[in-house]
Amino acid sequence: MILQIETATTSCSVALAQNGQVLAFKEINARNMHAQVITVYIDELIAQTGGTYASLDAIAVSCGPGSYTGLRIGVSTAKGLCYALDKPLIAVETLAAMAGGAAAENGIDSNTLLCPMIDARRMEVYTAVFTATGEMIKPTAAEIIDTNSFSDILAARQVLFFGDGADKCIDTLGHNPNARFLRNFVNSATHLTGLALEKFNRGEFEDVAYFEPYYLKDFIAGKKAGEN
Known part of the structure; x- marks a missing residue:
């Protein structure tokens, strides 16, 4: 178990x-x-x-x-x-788990690519691109999303965007007919x-003593109210 x-x-x-x-x-x-x-x-x-x-x-x-x-x-x-x-x-x-969950729960067509997105700051997201069978074809990265993001992939394939980062990208990417959005993915x-x-x-286990999360970016603490 x-x-x-x-x-x-x-x-x-x-x-x-x-x-x-x-x-x-x-x-x-x-x-x-x-x-x-x-x-x-x-x-x-x-x-x-x-x-x-x-x-x-x-x-x-x-x-x-x-x-x-x-x-x-x-x-x-x-x-x-x-x-x-x-x-x-x-x-x-995390992104691989999200892709697997979306594929399993939504009957994704084998030609559709999966793009999980985790909200970062402003128009930035943590993201990667996977096939419907879970193969990563675009590695994990912090991406600032604009109207040209994923244009090479969207020119050839349908891409399903989902996750809390995707919700803020609908207006920016939604103009492309190959861009689909799975809303309310948790x-x-x-x-x-x-x-x-x-x-x-x-038997692929981590060293408990030394393992750390994959933060991708350094932590930046926000200022408390009243701080200059």
Whole structure:
């Protein structure tokens, strides 16, 4: 049984999966709730499924890119459990999990490309491009979106944009007939299931002592009210 944690965006989501099937999950999509609910959700899922912490085989965490604070909370929780329980840690790239979740939930045509987007600042997003089968064809990057973004790909293929970063790009990219938008997509720990199982079966685990989230960009703290 794998405990799966997703905190890379405003969504705080936890799931339990066994043999590639989700047994139960709990999640909330709200800002600044991660630290308050994550351990409560984990306790509730363990109790709900009749398991124990000792019965877990591994802990998987969405490792970024995404919110600095959200990633820090999710990875710290996962590492703490791995230390306490002596369980392996599995890191799942957030954008890859999003692409897999969108493909599984929406019956994506094999010719359509998937472009998950995580909101950064202003018109910047964290993004990558995947085929419907999960192959990454444009690597993860921080992109400032303008009317020419993805023009080479959109000239030849339909592209499905989704995630909280895509919502702010509709006016900029929506003029292209090959640009499609999946609205109201929310990151979920359930999206980690397939990738986490593949890594578990390959024994692809992280060094718990040294593992850090994939922030992609350095953290820039905002000024508090009244500061010059």
